[in-house]
Amino acid sequence: MTELITIPGRWEFDYTYFAGEAASRFFGELKDNRRIMGVCCPSCKRVLVPARSFCDVCFQRTEDWVEVGPEGVVETFTILTATFAGMPKPPVVIAYVTFDGADTALLNVVTGLDLSNISDAADRLQARPRVRACFVDEPQGRITDFMFTLF
Amino acid sequence: MTVVDTPVYIEGIALNIGWHDATKDLSELIFDTVTLALEDADQSIDAVDSVVLAAHDLVDGRSLSSMVTAPAAGAYLREEIRFSDDAAGALVGAMTKLESGRARRSVVAAWGRSSEYNYDQFSQTLFDPIYGRPIGLNEFVLSAMRAQLYLATDHHKEQRTRASLRRDEAARANPRALKSGGYQSAAPYPLVPADLPLWADVAVALILSVEPAPIRVIGAGQSSEPYALGDRNLRALQGLQLAAGRAMTQAGTTSSQLDVVEVDGLTLIDEAMGLESIGFAAAGQGLEQLADDPRCNPSGGGAAGYCPPAMGLVRIVESILQLRGEAGVNQVAGARRAMATGSSTVAGQTHTAIVVEAA
Numbered sequence: 217m218t219e220l221i222t223i224p225g226r227w228e229f230d231y232t233y234f235a236g237e238a239a240s241r242f243f244g245e246l247k248d249n250r251r252i253m254g255v256c257c258p259s260c261k262r263v264l265v266p267a268r269s270f271c272d273v274c275f276q277r278t279e280d281w282v283e284v285g286p287e288g289v290v291e292t293f294t295i296l297t298a299t300f301a302g303m304p305k306p307p308v309v310i311a312y313v314t315f316d317g318a319d320t321a322l323l324n325v326v327t328g329l330d331l332s333n334i335s336d337a338a339d340r341l342q343a344r345p346r347v348r349a350c351f352v353d354e355p356q357g358r359i360t361d362f363m364f365t366l367f
Numbered sequence: 368m369t370v371v372d373t374p375v376y377i378e379g380i381a382l383n384i385g386w387h388d389a390t391k392d393l394s395e396l397i398f399d400t401v402t403l404a405l406e407d408a409d410q411s412i413d414a415v416d417s418v419v420l421a422a423h424d425l426v427d428g429r430s431l432s433s434m435v436t437a438p439a440a441g442a443y444l445r446e447e448i449r450f451s452d453d454a455a456g457a458l459v460g461a462m463t464k465l466e467s468g469r470a471r472r473s474v475v476a477a478w479g480r481s482s483e484y485n486y487d488q489f490s491q492t493l494f495d496p497i498y499g500r501p502i503g504l505n506e507f508v509l510s511a512m513r514a515q516l517y518l519a520t521d522h523h524k525e526q527r528t529r530a531s532l533r534r535d536e537a538a539r540a541n542p543r544a545l546k547s548g549g550y551q552s553a554a555p556y557p558l559v560p561a562d563l564p565l566w567a568d569v570a571v572a573l574i575l576s577v578e579p580a581p582i583r584v585i586g587a588g589q590s591s592e593p594y595a596l597g598d599r600n601l602r603a604l605q606g607l608q609l610a611a612g613r614a615m616t617q618a619g620t621t622s623s624q625l626d627v628v629e630v631d632g633l634t635l636i637d638e639a640m641g642l643e644s645i646g647f648a649a650a651g652q653g654l655e656q657l658a659d660d661p662r663c664n665p666s667g668g669g670a671a672g673y674c675p676p677a678m679g680l681v682r683i684v685e686s687i688l689q690l691r692g693e694a695g696v697n698q699v700a701g702a703r704r705a706m707a708t709g710s711s712t713v714a715g716q717t718h719t720a721i722v723v724e725a726a
Contacts, residue, residue: 220390359502
């Protein structure tokens, strides 16, 4: 009988992603001024966060930058109770939060919540609590420069 | 969308759901499935002048541009489109070839082989590297957040349990479903294992033609949602709602006139939301409908075996089997008209809805 062969494979490539001018400015504001910035669409008037160079709903360029937050409200969340690649040791909460003054939500990790009882933690998050952006000691100009903290 | 003058028919279908079959490499799996579809159509490859393929480089672990897979689907010296999104969209691509008169018969094929990789390892790489990936966003995290919104708005516990049981029963009764092997990913809260799909090896093929055949495509619609997930209303599938509406308008039908619906969704909750989005269930009633209505995902949906980007085409094949009266134990009696949907591999950004009818 023919021995059936399997051949191991692995993809491991390096990429350099161009964040672009708008995202670079957004991250620069995080790093240098610890501010969350959005842009106002000239057509629909929504404040889009993170700031970006165009509104894809209206297909219009955006140039009017506005500061939002640093507080906001949890829109939806999940609690990771198993290990996921690239994530901190579970349990971890990640959520979409709409900052005060914004019309779109931003994803990040939520801290300041007792996760010893997942059900109790979920109950608290389902109430759509308010959170505040809490910055790391040494921001690097990345989305991981801040987390959401319940207060 | 304008009404199509050139009718498009489905002459043949083939679906292969399996697991870890080391007797075939990927190209052989594709070749066998397309061959079965041609046999089902009673056609030879010589009668085909168009090939449209849906595949994903990360799923395949091979570049789609490498030409590894296309010849296995019959693409040699034929007009070919390669589609890197859910395969229901590939069917629309093939329809445009036929409707424009550029082709008379087309292969549409899609595949994914979960046993060759670990989905959880690359799921994050499907997402935006600047804002999403660093936070750990992956497909199940997103579905969990959608589910959280869905489950928080109504009291779904009892319906969720019944829908899950019925889905498993339907999958067990489906002769094409994966019966052994496969695996499930971890379930982020509020998802539970019963909500999740069963990863499988999937190859699926259809033969479309302008020649009259027993099944006709009478409607197709597509729509795309914003890229930024934080811009979307995650409680609704607006893109699917629009796609289904466009398909039904073209078909001249309403959701109440559909005999069968096969809705694609990564999780049970996504399937319930999809059912509501196409108008086959009232808002908040998707799980109840899945639990009680045998016309909804009679195949067992994601529990029967799942692998992107083939699933939209799988849903279409299951619908066609219903119209041909060949679905097996889960046959819906007298089914004449069906809708199938497919949602894109990444976060359900794009949606396709197809309406098929027994001609």
